[in-house]
Amino acid sequence: MQEIETNSMEIRQLHSSKKQAIKKIIEFSGESNEMDIDEWLYDLNNLISLMKLIDETRILETM
Numbered sequence: 001m002q003e004i005e006t007n008s009m010e011i012r013q014l015h016s017s018k019k020q021a022i023k024k025i026i027e028f029s030g031e032s033n034e035m036d037i038d039e040w041l042y043d044l045n046n047l048i049s050l051m052k053l054i055d056e057t058r059i060l061e062t063m
Contacts, residue, residue, distance in 0.1 A: 026032055029040040 022037075025037055025041070029037060031037045031040050
């Protein structure tokens with residue numbers, strides 16, 4: 001029974017954390033539509049990947 005209560009509490013905490021994260025994403029991105037947020041996150045992920053690739057390329061160039 002204790003395990004079920006713990007899982008329920010963890011699920012509530014995760015849900016609360018997810019809601020807070022979504023609020024922050026909406027605030028930071030300026031988007032309110034879920035599709036626009038998904039697109040914004042996709043673009044952000046691509047930008048970060050590109051920045052990592054550029055950094056890795058610079059490291060290889062200096063070797």
